[in-house]
Amino acid sequence: MTVMRTPLIQFDQVFKSFGGKSVLQGVDLEIFAGETTTIIGKSGIGKSVLLKHIIGLLAPDSGRVLFDGRPLAQMSGSQLRAIKTQCSYMFQNSALFDSLTVFENIALPLKERRLAKGAGLSARVRSTMAQLDIAEIENNYPAQLSGGMKKRVALARALVTEPSIVLFDEPTTGLDPVRKNAVHRMIAEHQHRFGFTGIMVSHEIPDVFHISQRIAMLEGGRIIFQGACRELQTSQHPAIRAFIDNTAVKERIA
Amino acid sequence: MTGKLMDLLRYGCSMAAAVGGRMLALNRGMGRWALFFADGLRHIFTWPWQGDKILQQIYFIGYKSMPIVLLTSAFTGMVLGLQGYYTLVKFGSEGMLGAAVALSIIREMGPVFTAIMVVARAGSAMAAEIGVMRISEQIDALETMDILPVRYLFSPRLAAALVSIPLLTAIFDVVGILGGYVTGSLLLGISPGTYFARVESSVELHDVFGGFLKAANFAIMVVTICCYHGFYTHLRSDGFGARGVGMSTTSAVVTSCVVVLIADYILTSFLI
Incomplete structure (x- = not known):
């Protein structure tokens, strides 16, 4: 029997544009409590924008971001503050x-x-x-x-x-492989020890496969895949294959 | 003929749209400024009280501005003494120099020059510091930590300016009057007794109160304008990054100085 899990954070048809440039074009995403979910995708595709919607730094043009089944847009100031106190955000820079x-x-x-x-x-x-x-x-x-x-x-x-929810915006960008592994190890250790819900934006594959329970891939303003790391690796979706294979080549060259 | 008329009409419409757009942007900016000020003022009194941050800002705005205020006030008083003496002596009224210097400084020059000096020394630094915090996502970081940025960055500065600028104005007034004494009495030979007797007899409590009222108003205006320009650096359309911070700092200083002079005229009209 399959047990239906309720997502802690859910994106429901989220659209976001900046100055006429459409970044998110109907994002549907589910993030579950106690897991690390990594959002992968090409640079400049809107991964950080997606992350900033969770903590309220950005608001969607249309669509909903739900926390524990309740839309953030309908929450009072004190309810939003109560959510913020549970979260931490590690910025890219x-x-x-x-x-x-x-x-x-x-x-x-x-x-x-x-x-x-x-x-x-x-x-x-x-x-x-x-x-x-x-x-x-x-x-x-x-x-x-x-x-x-x-x-x-x-x-x-x-x-x-x-915190019970930690958002990591490309935590290892610009680090050498040794430091990169050290940061990934620290995140994994802390997640294991404190059991927080981790949401990470990264393009460090395959490294993130070792510390993530779920992967979501953003492409063309939409989530084209969300699921377990193994499913992603075996996916035959052309955009996913191109991303994984290109990254693997770059890793080998590096 | 019809074509020319249409061109003229189109030109007129585009001009009206441009002016309308500017007015709407100005309106939005004024509204945002007012909300920014109201939010900052409210958070001076919200618990937990930020006494340590207010003291730090009093040190920065008040204490660190003292040398420049002492210097400008001394020379302002001295030049007023000099000019006043050579003007009054033509009418045989050089004995009135104390009154002329004291009233000019207490009513006008003290509050205005002090505010402009604070803008130049502390206001520009506030705009630049907060602007850098904005472009480097430090203000976003405060929000993610559930720390209200307006309360953390603006409220202590506003409270500190409300304390510091009137006190600096008082120092400016005293030193400026002494500067007038140096040129009027020590250099040009007016009796010190006459000089200070005229100061004492001409200055009323109403003048001192008016000067402090101006100083408090200027404190609110300059700190709000400087912090506002830094805080909303990211909304500028004429520059991003370091250039945006530079533009914000320039706008903060220029706007503050212009607003101080305009507000001075309006307040004087009511106080006189």
Whole structure:
């Protein structure tokens, strides 16, 4: 007997345009609780735009984004804030506060949302920093860090509040293969440990197959595939095959 | 003939559409500005109170602006003393110099020059800092962390300006009057007793109150304009990225200075 699961987040015919350029053209997507779902697709196709709809940074022109079956557009301010408090977002360019030190960056969400204070706050920040191996740079400013370090600080800031939903916007872009694997491993470990729902935008295949339970592929403004990694790998859809094969060639050359 | 008339009509219509578009954009901008200000003002008083951030901004806007305010006020007072003396001496009224300097500074120059100095030193920095935060997604990051960006970035600056600018104006007034004394009495020979007696007899509480009222109004205007331009850098149509931040900073400074001068005239009309 097949058990029907209710998605935690659902996109229902979502359309979004910018200045006459149509980016999302009827996206249908389901994201389930406790799993890591990775959205793959070519660069500039609208993956980050899709992600920003989940956290309310962008609103659809038409269609609905549902959270636990309820449309975000019909929720009150306090209901939306309650959802936001469950989420963390790791930006593609890290988006660290450049006038704050690494420690202050990681502590900011805890301090501003009054989740911890004093010694408890310091202990929690230092524990997260230790897990991500960035303890020695706590007094540095973002401008003094390498790209890989910035990514780890951004990851620490995203995880320090122990969110139940974490959105990763290309968390490994610009990293060398060793650092890339380290970040993927950290995400997988934290997901396993805390059981959060991970939603990741990436084009790092096949790497993301190892840390994702589900894959969705965005092509031409629509989701042309969503399902298990194994199903994607065996799919004969021409666009999917072209994407996987091209990426595999690039990986081999690299 | 009909063709020429049609061309003229088409030209007229396109002109009207362009003017209408501009007016609508201006209207939208004013509305957004008013909402931005109302939101920022409201969040000064919402719990948890941001006392530490307000103190930091008082240090930045108020304390760090003191050297430039001291310098400009001293020389403004001195040049007023100089010009005032040579004008009044023609009428044999050089004894009125204290009154002329004090009233000019307390009523007009103190609040206006202080506001312009704060715009130049702190307002431009606010617009640039917030603009960079906007283009590098730091403001989006605040939103995703459920930290209200207007409350976090604008409210402490607004509260700090409301405290700092009237205090800086008071310092400007005192130093400016002393500057007039330096040229009028020490250099040009008016009796110090006459100078300060005229200051004391001519300045009324109404003048001081009017000056502070102007200073508080200018504080609201300049900080709101500067933070607004930085906050909405991404909505500019005439520049993106670093160029957009530069344009926002320039617009913030120019708009603030122009608005201060216009508001000064309007407030003076009511206060005089």
